[in-house]
Amino acid sequence: GDSVTQMEGPVTLSEEAFLTINCTYTATGYPSLFWYVQYPGEGLQLLLKATKADDKGSNKGFEATYRKETTSFHLEKGSVQVSDSAVYFCALSDYRNSGNTPLVFGKGTRLSVIA
Amino acid sequence: GAVVSQHPSWVICKSGTSVKIECRSLDFQATTMFWYRQFPKQSLMLMATSNEGSKATYEQGVEKDKFLINHASLTLSTLTVTSAHPEDSSFYICSARPSVGTDTQYFGPGTRLTVL
Numbered sequence: 001g002d003s004v005t006q007m008e009g010p011v012t013l014s015e016e017a018f019l020t021i022n023c024t025y026t027a028t029g030y031p032s033l034f035w036y037v038q039y040p041g042e043g044l045q046l047l048l049k050a051t052k053a054d055d056k057g058s059n060k061g062f063e064a065t066y067r068k069e070t071t072s073f074h075l076e077k078g079s080v081q082v083s084d085s086a087v088y089f090c091a092l093s094d095y096r097n098s099g100n101t102p103l104v105f106g107k108g109t110r111l112s113v114i115a
Numbered sequence: 116g117a118v119v120s121q122h123p124s125w126v127i128c129k130s131g132t133s134v135k136i137e138c139r140s141l142d143f144q145a146t147t148m149f150w151y152r153q154f155p156k157q158s159l160m161l162m163a164t165s166n167e168g169s170k171a172t173y174e175q176g177v178e179k180d181k182f183l184i185n186h187a188s189l190t191l192s193t194l195t196v197t198s199a200h201p202e203d204s205s206f207y208i209c210s211a212r213p214s215v216g217t218d219t220q221y222f223g224p225g226t227r228l229t230v231l
Contacts, residue, residue, distance in 0.1 A: 032218045043121070043208050044159075044222040051218070089158065093218045102149050103210075103220055107158045 002027045006090045006106035013080055013113050021075040021109045023064075023090035031092040033057075033066055033073040034103070038087045047075075047088070080113045087111070118142055119211050121223035128199055129231055135195045136226045138209030144189035145211035149220065150182075153206045165192045189214065199230045 006023040013019060025033065032051045036044040048057030053068035062077045073090060090106040118141040128134050138148055146167050151159040163184050164172040171184035181203075183195040192211075196203050206227050210220040 034219070036222070041225075041227075043119075043224040044210075046219060046221065049219060093220070102161050102164055105158050110156070 002029075002031065002092060002094055002104045004090050004092055004104050004106040006088075006109055009087075009108070009110040011109060011111045013111070015082055015113055015115050016079045017113075019075070019077040019080045019084075019111070021088055021090075021111070023073045023075065023106060025071050025073065025090075025092050025104075027071075027092055027094055029094040031094045033064070034091045034093065035062070035064055035073070035075050036089045036091060038089065038108070040086070044089065080111070082113045082115055085111055085113045117213070117219075117221045119209065119221045119223040121207075121209055121226050123226060124224060125227040125229075127229045127231065130200050131198055133195055133197045134199055134228060135193055136207055136209075136228075138192045138194070138211065138223050140190045140211040140213075140221070143211075143213045144215075145192075146189065146214040148186060148192040148209055148211045150184060150192070150194050151208045151210070153208060153225075155206075159208060162194075196228065199228070201230045204228055204230045 004025050034049045035047040037047045048059045050057040050066035056065045064075045087108045087110045089108045091103040120139045122137045148165040150162045162177045165184045165186040167186045173179045186192040208225045210222045212220045
């Protein structure tokens, strides 16, 4: 079945450092790809998404490019802030196969940014 | 737009009681909603898929008689934890997918359940 693998955390960075969180996927269909962010004690917020190969999703300085050839969707940010400290989840949805298909999540990567 | 609410945001109950958690899509209709459970520092575990007007589809290992799901309208799904026990203490999160035009799921803020 479909699966998502993302790098294990925790990741600790200094403020203004460059961030990469790796995410790769396996899917039988042609999925949409997502990054969600979860701040402490809260639900998940959609950070960005991409629906087809070579699409780049971006939001709040974060970017990820849908790479079909490497089945990857790595999250990057050029300069992290303390407020970016959260857990980041990579996910895919093979919605086109079925409207009831749930998201498939990676295990999450905890990011801590220190001043 | 695309806001999902949950109520309550936290609840403490005694062992043996039942607790109902509501999930509402505030500004869109959602034929399908999903219920997840999350343990501390872990990823989300899908419990069930809730479809408006029909029975929920439960994931393997999730007791349907313990976790009752009702999706009575296009904007409301409820999860009832029946005869709750301390091991049911967890963070429960719902998500909703708009009925039309997108494969994005929008998540509620979660409900923290503590069973004493």
